[in-house]
Amino acid sequence: MGSLNIENVKKAFGPVEVLKGIDLEVVDGEFVVFVGPSGCGKSTLLRVIAGLEDSTSGRVLIDGDDVSVTPPAKRGIAMVFQTYALYPHLTVKNNMGLGLKQAGTPATEIERRIKIASAMLSLEPYLERRPAELSGGQRQRVAIGRAVVREPKLFLFDEPLSNLDAALRVNTRLEIAQLHRRLKATMIYVTHDQVEAMTLADKIVVLNAGKIEQIGSPMELYNSPANEFVAGFIGSPKMNFIDSAKLGETAKTIGVRPEHLTVDAKSGAWKGTVVHAEHLGADTNLYLDCEKAGLLTVRIFGVYNAEPGATLFATPDPAKTYRFGADGRVLK
Amino acid sequence: MSTATHSLPRTIGAHAVLLTYTAIALFPVILVIMNSFKSRAGIFGAPLTPPTPKTFDLIGYTTVIGQGDFIHYFQNSLVVTVASLFFVLLFGAMAAFALSEYRFRGNTMMGLYLALGIMIPIRLGTVAILQLMVASGLVNTLTALILVYTAQGLPLAVFILSEFMKQVSDDLKNAGRIDGLSEYTIFFRLVLPLVRPSMATVAVFTMIPIWNDLWFPLILAPSEETKTVTLGAQLFLGQFVTNWNAILAALSLAILPVLILYVIFSRQLIRGITSGAVK
Numbered sequence A: 001m002g003s004l005n006i007e008n009v010k011k012a013f014g015p016v017e018v019l020k021g022i023d024l025e026v027v028d029g030e031f032v033v034f035v036g037p038s039g040c041g042k043s044t045l046l047r048v049i050a051g052l053e054d055s056t057s058g059r060v061l062i063d064g065d066d067v068s069v070t071p072p073a074k075r076g077i078a079m080v081f082q083t084y085a086l087y088p089h090l091t092v093k094n095n096m097g098l099g100l101k102q103a104g105t106p107a108t109e110i111e112r113r114i115k116i117a118s119a120m121l122s123l124e125p126y127l128e129r130r131p132a133e134l135s136g137g138q139r140q141r142v143a144i145g146r147a148v149v150r151e152p153k154l155f156l157f158d159e160p161l162s163n164l165d166a167a168l169r170v171n172t173r174l175e176i177a178q179l180h181r182r183l184k185a186t187m188i189y190v191t192h193d194q195v196e197a198m199t200l201a202d203k204i205v206v207l208n209a210g211k212i213e214q215i216g217s218p219m220e221l222y223n224s225p226a227n228e229f230v231a232g233f234i235g236s237p238k239m240n241f242i243d244s245a246k247l248g249e250t251a252k253t254i255g256v257r258p259e260h261l262t263v264d265a266k267s268g269a270w271k272g273t274v275v276h277a278e279h280l281g282a283d284t285n286l287y288l289d290c291e292k293a294g295l296l297t298v299r300i301f302g303v304y305n306a307e308p309g310a311t312l313f314a315t316p317d318p319a320k321t322y323r324f325g326a327d328g329r330v331l332k
Numbered sequence B: 001m002s003t004a005t006h007s008l009p010r011t012i013g014a015h016a017v018l019l020t021y022t023a024i025a026l027f028p029v030i031l032v033i034m035n036s037f038k039s040r041a042g043i044f045g046a047p048l049t050p051p052t053p054k055t056f057d058l059i060g061y062t063t064v065i066g067q068g069d070f071i072h073y074f075q076n077s078l079v080v081t082v083a084s085l086f087f088v089l090l091f092g093a094m095a096a097f098a099l100s101e102y103r104f105r106g107n108t109m110m111g112l113y114l115a116l117g118i119m120i121p122i123r124l125g126t127v128a129i130l131q132l133m134v135a136s137g138l139v140n141t142l143t144a145l146i147l148v149y150t151a152q153g154l155p156l157a158v159f160i161l162s163e164f165m166k167q168v169s170d171d172l173k174n175a176g177r178i179d180g181l182s183e184y185t186i187f188f189r190l191v192l193p194l195v196r197p198s199m200a201t202v203a204v205f206t207m208i209p210i211w212n213d214l215w216f217p218l219i220l221a222p223s224e225e226t227k228t229v230t231l232g233a234q235l236f237l238g239q240f241v242t243n244w245n246a247i248l249a250a251l252s253l254a255i256l257p258v259l260i261l262y263v264i265f266s267r268q269l270i271r272g273i274t275s276g277a278v279k
């Protein structure tokens, strides 16, 4: 149980088409992450799956049943929101139990499920508190707990970590990963964050302007992006795109990831001047202004000392260079 | 108090301005209350002095309580004000929720239409309202007043409340929907408590004109049975002789209930503001 099929879902707000025909298949137990730039329709797609928004056309099937006209509470889903969205007037315990109470679950069963969920998320000390008396991280754990007690077929997360600070984000990310392993539930997760997407996902769906650009495992997307957009979106720092007219190539654009460039002081493919160097300890990002290739980012592992103004040569790894055609697709 | 943000002259200046304003605002009220405890000669002889043992007199209050059915008038005013307030807040909040929450054809037009009443005084329609009340047999009933005041208060209530309701987090309402709460529960249990401060604001704005109104009670419900306090006080305002003691006493008494309602609502207002700040 817990599969999801989306068939040609379109969504328009008035004349503005936000989702332009989405097809997606999620099998039971999978962790799927939606990524894409702001405003591309990730949240809208998630809300359509949840039933909070009606699609203009197309079907949503959960476990093979068409749920297009089923209200959110009956779809067997649970959702965690970016802003926690806890009920301010209820205690943590009642926040978690409300959905079950509405569905008419017996009190002892609610009690049991809250106990398990709060143990899982270390929420026991806070059960009698109200949301206002909790920290941001605790609130988000309550929100996750509220989803867990429903024992849904499908978990939906809409940028659950983006209101948390960096350290807490890592912890909560780990908790979500463990939760997925323990519950073996199907999860759909929306994020802006590369790292979240790469670390959590079984499958990443890259969205852009209401369309799916590519679906694949994190490594598939990293190693063989289907087009320029995906190549630029996955990986950090961003892939370098070089206008090939200057290089005398047949393809429209050449792409090289910063980590697939090597630098040398004496010789190499592209001569350039160091514009800026970022020292991160584990690695160093150099920004090179090259005569032929334009501004390049180079990622060097470990410490590398380069003063701005120095001349360096950058050389791409030919096996890991991507060539894109005029339509943005990868040329084989 | 930190000295960086509060210099002494500035604090004194601010307080001087506020105290002056308070004095000006309170002056008529204090004058009314003061003089209501004085004899007629005391009122005209020295209107600005507080009652002395010589001028102190409860004649105004005894007249008010003895003559006419003042307790009853009070009751009428209170019933009309509280009932109208209740309906204004209930229907105003519901309309505001619908306008801010649901997307439907003509939403904006509907919002504008409902807000139009802010600019057009309801008294322009007095004749039509009177005809309507006569036709429906509601003349000389409190129901007539309640209906008119509800209509009078709704535009501003809808306008203010829909602005505030737009600010209530969508995620919270959606969380409620996923947990299976009905739209009514979402409205009453999640949204209303969050907009309580703005409800209190609307309540205060709505309540005062209703309590003080003389126009509609005079036209729609002048009977002895349905008189309100403001109308009742006219009893002492004769064409040739005016019983000033009684009028001042009636006015002083009329301040009380509205003051109590105000205190209740302003508490809500302050509680709403501080609870928002801590969260």
Ligand SMILES: Nc1ncnc2c1ncn2[C@@H]1O[C@H](COP(=O)(O)OP(=O)(O)OP(=O)(O)O)[C@@H](O)[C@H]1O
Pocket: A013, A016, A018, A036, A037, A038, A039, A040, A041, A042, A043, A044, A045, A192
């Ligand atoms: N209720 C609405 N009415 C009109 N347009 C809307 C509505 N909700 C969303 N949109 C539009 O739909 C587009 C997609 O919105 P959506 O919230 O799905 O983006 P997103 O991918 O989640 O972005 P973000 O990463 O910033 O959260 C946006 O351009 C937005 O302006």
Ligand SMILES: [Mg+2]
Pocket: A042, A043, A044
């Ligand atoms: Mg979003």
